[in-house]
Amino acid sequence: MIHVDSVSRHHGQQILFLDASFAVHRGEKVGLTGPNGAGKSSFFRMIMQEEEPDAGRVTVERNTTLGYFSQDVGEMSGGLTVEATMAGAGAVSGVASRLKKLEAALADPAQADDMDKIIEEFGEVQSRFEELGGYALESRAREILAGLGFAPDMIEKDVGDLSGGWKMRVALARILLMSPDALLLDEPTNHLDIESILWLEGFIKNFEGALIITSHDRDFLNRTVTRIVDIDGGEVTSYSGNYDFFEEQRAIRETQAEAQYERQQAMLAKEKAFIAKFK
Known part of the structure; x- marks a missing residue:
């Protein structure tokens, strides 16, 4: 579904990753990890074709x-x-907006002279809304918003009046409502409370498409992903398993690398001593 083939990327003088390759298939849930500035967001932007790899x-x-x-x-x-949540759902969002305006016009005495025309258009727009599955979509949008912590009165509130944190939740709800083939979630648990995080975990577990996610919440990753792709010092490595398994395997690799380095240094010292002996 998503393929990264021999990709290299740098930012200024910093090398983010060299010759990175991995693939993400339908149904896979992948945690993308690495220190801040390692290039996790760059991978997302390259997948979205907002950035180009250097190679x-x-x-x-x-x-x-x-x-x-x-x-x-x-x-x-x-x-x-x-x-605003439905705005990312394609044509149905525009139809929904028009339907709301017509509903307001039906209740406006000042437009009494145009009521026949308004009623006729309302019927046409309502039929189109039903054809596009609008009522089911709106119900789903409300369900997702509720899962992300919105009280019923907040769902009916003007989105412009929301704080930045709540707008982030609206943006997340919009993406989840899309039901895409692949979800790319960059730190989705920021600004979420415990109840909303637990709801999001359930959503992800039931999601049948591909998932690539970054999060500083180790427990969240442990409960949601089945594979880790780690960026470390320009190297990109894939590990099967959750975050805890990844850390165990990384520790083993580091121990093995240190042992190999020590063996190489010991061998080099012996070679130098041997050469010095016969000088």
Whole structure:
């Protein structure tokens, strides 16, 4: 589904990764790990074709839909929270917005002279909304918002009045509502409370597509991913298992590397001593 082939990327003088290769298939849940500045967000942007690698290529299989949640939510103002959530759902979001305006017009005495025309258009727009599965989508949007901690009155609130943290939740809800083939989630647990994190864990476990996720919440990764792709010092390594298993395997690799280095140094010392002896 998503293929990273011999990719290298640098940022200024810093090498992020060299000759990195891995693939993510449908149903796989992958945790992308590494220190801050290691290049995790760069991988997301390359998958979304917002950045190009310096070498190699990143490809996404044809007709694969991607849902990318980042820490940059952009401008978000005007309209109800539920409408803003549905805004990423394609044509149905525009129809939903028009339907809301027509509902307001039906209740406006000042438009009494145009009521026949308004009623006619309302019927047409409502039929189109039903055809697109709009009512089911709105119900799903409300369910996701509730799962992310929104009280019923907040769902009906103007999204522009929400704080930055709550707007982040709206942005996350919008991506989850898309039901894409692959979810790319960059630190989705930021600004979430415990109840919302637990709800998100359940959502991810039931998600049937591919998932690539970054998170500083070790417990969250342990409960949601089945594979780790780690970026460390320009090297990208894949480990089967959750975060705890990854740390165990990484510790073993580091111990083995240290032992090998010590053996090499001991052998080098012996060679030097042997050469010195016969000088």
